[in-house]
Amino acid sequence: MALIAVASGKGAPGVTTASVVLAAVWARPVLLAECDPAGGDLVYRFPAAGGGRLDPGRGLLSLAVAARRGLRPDQVWEHTQALRGGLAVLTGVSTAEQGAGLDPLWGPVGAVLAQLPQGDVIADCGRIGVDAPPYDLLAHAAAIVLLTRDDLGEVVRLRERVPALAAALDRRDRVSSTIGVVVVAGHKRFHAALAEVGEALGHGRGPLSVAGGLAYDPRAARQLRGEWGGRLDRSLLVRTARDVAGHLAGPLPALSMPLSGAARGPVTQPGRGRHAGRPRVPAAAPGGEG
Numbered sequence: 001m002a003l004i005a006v007a008s009g010k011g012a013p014g015v016t017t018a019s020v021v022l023a024a025v026w027a028r029p030v031l032l033a034e035c036d037p038a039g040g041d042l043v044y045r046f047p048a049a050g051g052g053r054l055d056p057g058r059g060l061l062s063l064a065v066a067a068r069r070g071l072r073p074d075q076v077w078e079h080t081q082a083l084r085g086g087l088a089v090l091t092g093v094s095t096a097e098q099g100a101g102l103d104p105l106w107g108p109v110g111a112v113l114a115q116l117p118q119g120d121v122i123a124d125c126g127r128i129g130v131d132a133p134p135y136d137l138l139a140h141a142a143a144i145v146l147l148t149r150d151d152l153g154e155v156v157r158l159r160e161r162v163p164a165l166a167a168a169l170d171r172r173d174r175v176s177s178t179i180g181v182v183v184v185a186g187h188k189r190f191h192a193a194l195a196e197v198g199e200a201l202g203h204g205r206g207p208l209s210v211a212g213g214l215a216y217d218p219r220a221a222r223q224l225r226g227e228w229g230g231r232l233d234r235s236l237l238v239r240t241a242r243d244v245a246g247h248l249a250g251p252l253p254a255l256s257m258p259l260s261g262a263a264r265g266p267v268t269q270p271g272r273g274r275h276a277g278r279p280r281v282p283a284a285a286p287g288g289e290g
Contacts, residue, residue, distance in 0.1 A: 002142035019124035034092025036126030037099030059091030110137030139172035150193035180211030212244035
């Protein structure tokens with residue numbers, strides 16, 4: 001059980017897409033949590049398991065209300081929903097105003113997500129800015145993944161931003177000592193881009209290291225919003241996501257044994273059942289891909 005926080009700096013691409021595809025190919029039971037204080041959009045993009053709409057009132061907001069009265073990690077499952085395709089999600093706030101209302105609760109929510117039984121949590125944390133209450137959640141992450149394009153200016157800004165991020169987390173007695181960079185790059189110079197970003201970051205000699213890369217593949221990203229098929233499964237986006245997911249999951253602790261009753265979450269152990277080995281990919285929202 002571990003919390004993996006995915007975020008970006010200024011102008012960086014696709015935190016939500018990256019979070020969804022990593023959760024879809026994650027080799028362990030997983031929950032996708034929308035923890036972007038600026039607001040999430042899963043409820044608008046994807047339908048629920050039964051084909052209807054996700055309930056925007058059931059998710060991070062209801063979990064935060066419960067956290068005011070005290071919350072056990074296994075109770076998180078009571079606030080989750082499943083997308084069509086089987087991916088378990090904790091939907092986020094709809095607006096930045098709602099996110100600001102959660103300021104005192106980001107820490108407690110991060111604590112219970114980090115201790116979720118029988119599953120890891122991949123948290124879409126949006127863009128990181130100045131030291132703010134959402135850092136209380138990041139401090140509980142076993143790993144923090146920062147997305148960047150293969151653009152020198154963007155990489156330098158990220159490199160200069162990270163010491164302040166690390167200092168803010170250290171003040172909160174952070175759990176993680178791992179801050180990794182995932183590079184979003186086109187297929188033509190994918191490996192060269194990873195090497196160049198690694199060189200710009202000092203090849204792990206500083207607080208940052210390259211954890212891998214995700215292919216910039218808009219077509220596959222659009223297909224990710226639809227039914228999973230062989231073409232998407234073979235896409236460079238998904239293949240590179242599997243590499244990143246394997247790198248991130250490797251050092252994580254073993255998951256706890258299943259509990260009984262309400263503590264048991266809606267995540268299916270990979271490798272079991274009729275669809276063994278198939279990714280847990282959401283289907284598109286009715287009426288289009290958006």
